[in-house]
Amino acid sequence: MGPGPSDVSPRVLEALGRPTIGHLDPEFVGLMDEIKSLLHYAFQTNNELTLPVSAPGSAGMEACFVNLVSPGDTVIVCQNGVFGGRMKENVERCGGTAVMVEDEWGQPIDIAKVKAAFEQYPTAKVLAFVHAETSTGVQSDAKALCQLATDNHALSIVDTVTSVGGINVDIDGWGADAVYSGTQKCLSCVPGISPVSFGPRAVAAIQNREHKVQSWFLDMQLVMGYWGGNTKRAYHHTAPVNAMYALHESLLMLKEEGLENAWQRHQTHHDALVAGLEAMGLSMVVDKAHRLPQLNLVNLPEGADDAAVRAALLSEYSLEIGAGLGALAGKAWRIGLMGHACSKKNVVLCLSALDNVLSAQGAKINSGVAVAAALASY
Amino acid sequence: MGPGPSDVSPRVLEALGRPTIGHLDPEFVGLMDEIKSLLHYAFQTNNELTLPVSAPGSAGMEACFVNLVSPGDTVIVCQNGVFGGRMKENVERCGGTAVMVEDEWGQPIDIAKVKAAFEQYPTAKVLAFVHAETSTGVQSDAKALCQLATDNHALSIVDTVTSVGGINVDIDGWGADAVYSGTQKCLSCVPGISPVSFGPRAVAAIQNREHKVQSWFLDMQLVMGYWGGNTKRAYHHTAPVNAMYALHESLLMLKEEGLENAWQRHQTHHDALVAGLEAMGLSMVVDKAHRLPQLNLVNLPEGADDAAVRAALLSEYSLEIGAGLGALAGKAWRIGLMGHACSKKNVVLCLSALDNVLSAQGAKINSGVAVAAALASY
Structure with a gap:
């Protein structure tokens, strides 16, 4: 992701x-x-x-x-x-x-x-x-x-x-x-x-x-x-x-699948991911009108260590999320929902893993509510 | 090939x-x-x-x-x-x-x-x-x-x-x-x-x-x-x-395998292929001193139709050999013995298939002797 x-x-x-x-x-x-x-x-x-x-x-x-x-x-x-x-x-x-x-x-x-x-x-x-x-x-x-x-x-x-x-x-x-x-x-x-x-x-x-x-x-x-x-x-x-x-x-x-269906699938899972992230207390970098459903830029919450969180996701959950680049380096993550990887399974996995890793590292988030918020959006 | x-x-x-x-x-x-x-x-x-x-x-x-x-x-x-x-x-x-x-x-x-x-x-x-x-x-x-x-x-x-x-x-x-x-x-x-x-x-x-x-x-x-x-x-x-x-x-x-062993394998199967082709009455384009063992240029025999022979090899034997290029187009074939494909099995297959296809098309070759000549060279 x-x-x-x-x-x-x-x-x-x-x-x-x-x-x-x-x-x-x-x-x-x-x-x-x-x-x-x-x-x-x-x-x-x-x-x-x-x-x-x-x-x-x-x-x-x-x-x-x-x-x-x-x-x-x-x-x-x-x-x-x-x-x-x-x-x-x-x-x-x-x-x-x-x-x-x-x-x-x-x-x-x-x-x-x-x-x-x-x-x-x-x-x-x-x-x-x-x-x-x-x-x-x-x-x-x-x-x-x-x-x-x-x-x-x-x-x-x-x-x-x-x-x-x-x-x-x-x-x-x-x-x-x-x-x-x-x-x-x-x-x-x-x-x-x-x-x-x-x-x-x-x-x-x-x-x-x-x-x-x-x-x-x-x-x-x-x-x-x-x-x-x-x-x-x-x-x-x-x-x-x-x-x-x-x-x-x-x-x-x-x-x-059909082009329109593929676009709709990206939008649906994006909406669910965003609902989960926002329930957790995280905020999106990009205004809703210009967001790519397949690539979600989310601001790091207070108390999160960029590299440590990504390393824990990779080693504990085999889950890759991207670092911010340029002006956004260290400030945002890039979470992909692309093609075959754009699925309900991955939305739930990502939210659960992020919740767990951020909580363990003492970041300021609302723990335990993200998955339910995402599922409610479907 | x-x-x-x-x-x-x-x-x-x-x-x-x-x-x-x-x-x-x-x-x-x-x-x-x-x-x-x-x-x-x-x-x-x-x-x-x-x-x-x-x-x-x-x-x-x-x-x-x-x-x-x-x-x-x-x-x-x-x-x-x-x-x-x-x-x-x-x-x-x-x-x-x-x-x-x-x-x-x-x-x-x-x-x-x-x-x-x-x-x-x-x-x-x-x-x-x-x-x-x-x-x-x-x-x-x-x-x-x-x-x-x-x-x-x-x-x-x-x-x-x-x-x-x-x-x-x-x-x-x-x-x-x-x-x-x-x-x-x-x-x-x-x-x-x-x-x-x-x-x-x-x-x-x-x-x-x-x-x-x-x-x-x-x-x-x-x-x-x-x-x-x-x-x-x-x-x-x-x-x-x-x-x-x-x-x-x-x-x-x-x-x-080891570099030297790989080179030797290419040389061994090349020698066998050439022995078979020459027994069939075909001649090599390149002097022995400068030949690549992995790519064998052989002159078309009298009476052979370049494209028809290659098409028959591909459709009847799933065997690809290359056409001549430039000055050698229509005059020579390029038979590869490269890497994994450089094997006794392929030498024998190629000689058998060529013998069969050339004979069927009425080209002037010595039929029925190529495989034995190749095997004798090992």
């Missing part, structure tokens, strides 16, 4: 361990086609250029930036947590200039500030932002931000690592141009793969590039030769075949 | 499917330390900066180039197959100039030509070459090439994707500066991870860089914060936890 990787379902682990076949085997090519189709469903898009990058989310982020940002480009980057900072690094390593729009950690992106940035930098080529900030548990208004990019003739790059499968990710509805994600959060697949999707305007920008993409491995024109279209698949790199079995299975599970 | 991914042993698949834990979990950090130690053994090196890149071999290649090549640098690139061409792409995308030293496909790198290139470009910063060319089944003299680089105050970048675990890879003995590899060949681990190692001269070059590495994901100074030393592990990216379980298990198996 940390900020990810989340618990992987036995069904996905079973798929992962199937015998490895060749990355150009006809059976594997068929599986690749199914993965693309399932990603269209998960992302709610018809974008042809939708595929899993064979590396973690950080590489998916880099794939978006190196394909769309060229030296001299101005990129407006929203930062309200850790991952906006990483986007800035990416822009600069592509030779671009990052114009930072900063909000406090724990707050969503302020649309008015982004609007002002576009007024100041009307030729900005890209707007980059994080839909669901894993470092703070905040969601921002992706639809409004993508619209703002389009209105200003800029491309949007959207981080959906923590959102896909947990809350509504609607690439076509938003009009998002480039989106990357991760497998290890609400998809409950093993970490190491980053699904990406590029819309028509982004594809046109890639096709009209003047210089080659600085990364050979992440050059989407080359990757598409392997993943794309109806033509013969050209060898680009050796795909992580077994990880693709797992991704396929996890996406199939999402489709079987 | 293609050119990789090779068959993965059940023991490695079992490890792969273990429950996912956090990438900063103390248990996982312990596993990371063991992986580093096992890589030191497999690569025969004491290089501190030895770790698995969380992406396929193509990304391991790129990690070496982006960290060591800066705009304006001259790099001597040896090309005697597909992967030298990919190195050229990498150099150019780093803003460097690639000086190509070309040899025929199926021939090893000619040391005299490399010497001449250094005479013509005495300030070349890097010499890059492939130890074991997966596209042609040829090995080149890595020790002599690394020495030539050192003599000319250049850094060596060495591709050992297909060699490690199958033939002698001796980073410290060679004095190699930067080496990348893959998990999916003679280590018989699942594809998707690229072990790399950087020696002291390469580390110094990285530390003295004037500009940031163009890839955030592959920036070794950042990656080291997660994988390195005795200090607290800093989050860089989410490691592909399950793939690391598998890599750990495959490296452990290599250590249990």
Whole structure:
């Protein structure tokens, strides 16, 4: 129940361990086609250029930036947590200039500030932002931000690592141009793969590039030769075949459950967890309107020792919760309710264990009432 | 029995499917330390900066180039197959100039030509070459090439994707500066991870860089914060936890067998396969002195239809062999004997199946003698 990787379902682990076949085997090519189709469903898009990058989310982020940002480009980057900072690094390593729009950690992106940035930098080529900030548990208004990019003739790059499968990710509805994600959060697949999707305007920008993409491995024109279209698949790199079995299975599970049902499940267990935490006397960091159901930022109660509590949860209950990051380090915990791990069982386990460990360490809480409060919320 | 991914042993698949834990979990950090130690053994090196890149071999290649090549640098690139061409792409995308030293496909790198290139470009910063060319089944003299680089105050970048675990890879003995590899060949681990190692001269070059590495994901100074030393592990990216379980298990198996025993096993079964193929009347593409035991390039016999034979092997025998690439496309097959798949059972299966399929298709071979010839060689 940390900020990810989340618990992987036995069904996905079973798929992962199937015998490895060749990355150009006809059976594997068929599986690749199914993965693309399932990603269209998960992302709610018809974008042809939708595929899993064979590396973690950080590489998916880099794939978006190196394909769309060229030296001299101005990129407006929203930062309200850790991952906006990483986007800035990416822009600069592509030779671009990052114009930072900063909000406090724990707050969503302020649309008015982004609007002002576009007024100041009307030729900005890209707007980059994080839909669901894993470092703070905040969601921002992706639809409004993508619209703002389009209105200003800029491309949007959207981080959906923590959102896909947990809350509504609607690439076509938003009009998002480039989106990357991760497998290890609400998809409950093993970490190491980053699904990406590029819309028509982004594809046109890639096709009209003047210089080659600085990364050979992440050059989407080359990757598409392997993943794309109806033509013969050209060898680009050796795909992580077994990880693709797992991704396929996890996406199939999402489709079987249905997107809306998955979102509702995350919301239901989130509500119960919050009811329990608040009954215990703990307070949430993020305003209700912007909270991610899958990642719960809770303030440490008086008298709690951050590291000691997390160590006790791990050693006594095999339960991982995440530390706060950046401005929230030592002040908040990050409790994940992601994918397969988002269950009544885990809500009850987490509340019971926290109650026990905090009481034993003498923190100021209302002991013995959290589980009942959570159950009452169902 | 293609050119990789090779068959993965059940023991490695079992490890792969273990429950996912956090990438900063103390248990996982312990596993990371063991992986580093096992890589030191497999690569025969004491290089501190030895770790698995969380992406396929193509990304391991790129990690070496982006960290060591800066705009304006001259790099001597040896090309005697597909992967030298990919190195050229990498150099150019780093803003460097690639000086190509070309040899025929199926021939090893000619040391005299490399010497001449250094005479013509005495300030070349890097010499890059492939130890074991997966596209042609040829090995080149890595020790002599690394020495030539050192003599000319250049850094060596060495591709050992297909060699490690199958033939002698001796980073410290060679004095190699930067080496990348893959998990999916003679280590018989699942594809998707690229072990790399950087020696002291390469580390110094990285530390003295004037500009940031163009890839955030592959920036070794950042990656080291997660994988390195005795200090607290800093989050860089989410490691592909399950793939690391598998890599750990495959490296452990290599250590249990012993490097020399593993090399001998590859040589023994290679000798038997060649005896069988030659008895059948087929000829090898590569001279005996430069053949890779783990990747056997064999000329198509008269009357054989490349694609039809490979399709029949796959559908009738579940047996994959590789097509020829580049200059060898349609003219040769690539038969892998890698890692777990390098066994007497596979030698006999391959010869029997080839004999049967080629006979059925009316190719000119000596039928019915290959298996006996192979068995006589043991």
